[in-house]
Amino acid sequence: MRTKILAILVATMLAAGCGKATDQGSADKAGPTKISGTVTVLAAASLTESFTAIGKSFEAAHPGTKVTFSFAGSPQLAQQITSGAPADVFASASPATMKTVTDAGDVTGTPVTFVKNQLVIAVPKGNPQGLTSLAAIAKPGVKVALCATQVPCGAAAQKALTAAGVRLTPVTEEQDVKSALAKVKLGEVDAALVYRTDARAAASDVDGVEFPESAKAINEYPIAALKGAPNPAGAAAFLAYVQSPPAQQVLADAGFQKP
Amino acid sequence: MAGLAFLVLPLAGLLIRAPWSALPQRMTEPAVLTALRLSLVTATLATVVSLLLGVPLAWILARTDVPARRLVRALVTVPLVLPPVVGGVALLLVFGRNGLLGAALDDAFRITLPFTTTGVVVAEAFVAMPFLVISVEGALRAADARYEEAAATLGASRWTAFRRVTLPMVAPGVAAGAVLCWARALGEFGATITFAGNFPGRTQTMPLAVYLALEQDLDAAIVLSLVLLAVSVAVLVALREKWIGGVL
Numbered sequence: 029m030r031t032k033i034l035a036i037l038v039a040t041m042l043a044a045g046c047g048k049a050t051d052q053g054s055a056d057k058a059g060p061t062k063i064s065g066t067v068t069v070l071a072a073a074s075l076t077e078s079f080t081a082i083g084k085s086f087e088a089a090h091p092g093t094k095v096t097f098s099f100a101g102s103p104q105l106a107q108q109i110t111s112g113a114p115a116d117v118f119a120s121a122s123p124a125t126m127k128t129v130t131d132a133g134d135v136t137g138t139p140v141t142f143v144k145n146q147l148v149i150a151v152p153k154g155n156p157q158g159l160t161s162l163a164a165i166a167k168p169g170v171k172v173a174l175c176a177t178q179v180p181c182g183a184a185a186q187k188a189l190t191a192a193g194v195r196l197t198p199v200t201e202e203q204d205v206k207s208a209l210a211k212v213k214l215g216e217v218d219a220a221l222v223y224r225t226d227a228r229a230a231a232s233d234v235d236g237v238e239f240p241e242s243a244k245a246i247n248e249y250p251i252a253a254l255k256g257a258p259n260p261a262g263a264a265a266f267l268a269y270v271q272s273p274p275a276q277q278v279l280a281d282a283g284f285q286k287p
Numbered sequence: 288m289a290g291l292a293f294l295v296l297p298l299a300g301l302l303i304r305a306p307w308s309a310l311p312q313r314m315t316e317p318a319v320l321t322a323l324r325l326s327l328v329t330a331t332l333a334t335v336v337s338l339l340l341g342v343p344l345a346w347i348l349a350r351t352d353v354p355a356r357r358l359v360r361a362l363v364t365v366p367l368v369l370p371p372v373v374g375g376v377a378l379l380l381v382f383g384r385n386g387l388l389g390a391a392l393d394d395a396f397r398i399t400l401p402f403t404t405t406g407v408v409v410a411e412a413f414v415a416m417p418f419l420v421i422s423v424e425g426a427l428r429a430a431d432a433r434y435e436e437a438a439a440t441l442g443a444s445r446w447t448a449f450r451r452v453t454l455p456m457v458a459p460g461v462a463a464g465a466v467l468c469w470a471r472a473l474g475e476f477g478a479t480i481t482f483a484g485n486f487p488g489r490t491q492t493m494p495l496a497v498y499l500a501l502e503q504d505l506d507a508a509i510v511l512s513l514v515l516l517a518v519s520v521a522v523l524v525a526l527r528e529k530w531i532g533g534v535l
Contacts, residue, residue: 103502171402176485178503199402200484203499211484215385216401 064092067262068114070105071097072121072180072249073204074145074222077229078282079119082275086266093262101179101204109134109254116263119251119270121145121205122180126250136257139250142270143284145223146246147184148236150212155235157218162189162239165219166196173211173220176201180247181208185221187245209234223247225283248287298516305513306506313510321488322496323514329404329492330472333411334419337468340412341419342461346449348420349427360424367417374413375481382409382482406483407490411472418471419464426460427453470519 067086071079076099083095098105098115102125109118110132118135119142120126126139151159159165165172166189174196175182182201189196199217202208208220213233227236251270253263269275280286306313313319347353348360366374382389382400392398400406434456438448454461476494483490485499493515500508 101502107502107505173484176499178499198486200486200490201499202485203480203502214379214383216379216383 063265069117071119116257139252141287147242171217173208173217174198181205184245188241191244192241228283326493333472334469336412337416345423371477375478378482410478415468415471419468422464426457
């Protein structure tokens with residue numbers, strides 16, 4: 029008897045683990061063009077502020093919808109998607125990360141590049157140490173936080189450093205760009221290589237110093253609807269909205285560049 | 288039995304999914320060995336720190352009548368319920384470069400804790416010490432205080448009584464607490480990555496290495512996880528019979 033109960037319990041657990049959740053945010057099937065329900069968007073950490081604003085205006089444009097976000101490092105989100113996380117849209121900070129998701133067959137249609145982003149050197153407000161170039165922050169004694177090379181901003185940072193011919197040893201390699209920025213805000217490091225948009229979003233705490241080599245390491249951001257999306261109509265609508273003029277204006281104001 | 292299945296199934300999944308054919312060569316990659324060595328060293332140091340600070344604290348809680356005892360015990364258990372990342376943030380606010388104590392440490396002694404191996408030890412000790420304190424306090428309460436009183440009547444000082452009567456009596460409890468503390472320190476992630484950051488060889492412990500590997504190379508993450516699992520199980524099994532007796 030006890031073995032039977034155990035077997036049933038184990039089988040239930042396995043079954044629960046194998047199936048994808050389908051009860052999250054069902055689209056309203058009342059009419060072909062009515063968008064409603066929850067749209068789940070997984071987006072790179074650097075899109076936090078702009079996508080949150082875009083989500084609100086999307087909800088205003090489509091009453092009855094609710095956009096929920098999960099912001100994290102792009103590789104972490106890609107890993108969640110390929111492991112079966114239920115989501116409608118994925119916006120990545122690099123084509124390479126998006127490729128891991130398309131290669132796994134989890135994307136509907138073709139990914140579209142919707143913005144570009146460039147790196148700056150984030151320093152504490154007022155730039156107390158007067159750091160103005162990659163060579164300056166690579167000097168011994170300067171504590172720098174970089175993103176880990178697996179993360180898009182880390183890969184871009186390495187590209188920029190190589191282009192500048194500068195060898196930089198960071199004190200920490202963070203798993204997403206917001207963590208690197210947080211270290212600057214806390215005053216734990218003297219500088220970090222983050223996106224222009226992140227420095228702007230934290231303008232009250234940090235200054236973003238431009239440097240020429242960032243032009244050699246521009247990140248393209250692709251966005252795509254996901255296969256197995258709980259709300260395919262909502263996904264398509266959000267995709268279209270992100271490329272429309274109002275959303276593009278929000279992104280441009282945040283510091284992103286046109287695709 | 289269901290409880291056992293619940294705990295064992297994820298481990299079984301890890302073993303089944305492992306890349307067994309590539310295992311020997313992946314396990315000896317320098318990055319893996321570096322992270323493993325760092326993890327073992329910092330966890331052991333954190334346990335030593337916890338023993339030095341925690342055993343006296345447990346003795347105060349168990350054997351004295353200090354009025355603030357209840358408050359002290361509640362404070363000791365806070366790191367247990369605090370999310371580790373929050374612990375890391377709290378450590379930064381105190382010991383960080385601009386922290387309450389950290390700024391003074393930096394100015395006076397040029398000591399910085401964040402982004403150093405010492406910082407890793409501090410973070411691990413912070414989350415793991417309560418396990419030791421509670422374990423030892425329990426063992427001390429269970430031990431009969433009359434033996435110490437007898438030692439006192441025979442002329443032993445407090446320190447001698449503690450060293451030669453109390454400690455041997457509660458040794459299994461202390462050992463069990465130390466093992467729990469070591470295991471918790473070995474697995475610490477949130478406080479470490481927030482306070483000490485992530486840098487291979489200096490602050491990238493095994494859990495951090497697993498987390499970062501997971502995003503890029505699932506097989507590498509599984510190998511790292513297996514190594515950590517094997518080391519932990521080996522230590523627990525080795526210590527179980529010899530010194531802890533029936534306590535753990």
